[in-house]
Amino acid sequence: MTEQNKLHLEQLLPAEIEKRSFEIIGEELKARQIELLPEQEAVIKRAIHTTADFDYAKNLQFSSGAVFAAIEALRQGCSIVTDTNMARAGINQAALAQLGGRVLCFMGDEDVARAAKEAGTTRATASMEKAAASGEDFIYAVGNAPTALIRLYELVKEGRIHPKLIIGVPVGFVNVEPSKEWILTLKDTPYIVARGRKGGSNVAAAICNALLYQATGRVL
């Protein structure tokens, strides 16, 4: 690499790059005349940071007090259940462990595969059943499977789970949008939902991390 080429790059440490990235996101939101609610700002900016997609400034829907409720739950050691190993890999497990929580993904479990086959349902559905059966109150982060989100909706309605937060951000073209709309109808369950088709395991992990960093007092 020549010195001339080097000049094209900003010589910053990774932490500085993240800080500068959030500044750029803030500037561009301002240029688009988008004002974020203080409670929602860190989550929305981190979703944009992980996708470079400003649609998340508009499509993320928060139930009232959802972020505060989730931060409080994380501080009390709440664990996170996800529907993909990608989201599990993306969540900052060190920050979560510092607070006493764990990331759980049951999608690859043999008992889940067996239960899904027997019930003629998806592994995503069966993995939400498994989480519910534990009796523990979780934060649920769904980045892939609309069937997971639908089962969570049913489990809440049946009074079998009391989620500390539902992150409903599956991505896709079939059944994804209605599955999210159902979560938006829940009255006493905190949620963060990406309305429309967009989302993904990366967005689910980014939202978890934005909450974790606030819970642990990390800047950004």
Add this chain to the structure above:
Amino acid sequence: MTEQNKLHLEQLLPAEIEKRSFEIIGEELKARQIELLPEQEAVIKRAIHTTADFDYAKNLQFSSGAVFAAIEALRQGCSIVTDTNMARAGINQAALAQLGGRVLCFMGDEDVARAAKEAGTTRATASMEKAAASGEDFIYAVGNAPTALIRLYELVKEGRIHPKLIIGVPVGFVNVEPSKEWILTLKDTPYIVARGRKGGSNVAAAICNALLYQATGRVL
């Protein structure tokens, strides 16, 4: 869930949902008057499938013959090196193993952390060094770190690596765009690059999977 609500969902198996999703993507590309080259179609559609973001129809840049070269390499058992554990988790390891390849991510390795600290560089840079030092020709899938991409560029220029393919899709706001532009200047190295800010570990994994499914003869 009432029967009425159930009617709002398409009752399809996961494989059918994927097929229907790709049909919708095809229809919407047509409606946008976007025609894809046959060689590039499966990769671009899977990137859109994983993000619901049609920008990937325009920002993905392919060197001539890149897809065919990668499929051939995968069929010969080529392994994939990634810069994040999220991408590693998202790549279909069963399909890759079927062909004799593995997914490697050195980001969490102790020797990489030590080498990065000693050299005053990033772990991403050091992990590309570690891959190069193995002497094996890989497919490199970079979904996060521009420094990984820059080091790959330098290693190619130094004649120390001969990648079967470079997937250059880091996402972000600082140094990401120039790092990709450098890869686009390579003459004899196959590449697939997402021009601009967008990309991510999920996109890197989706591109790998699109190549793997073609290499194993899976439909879609």
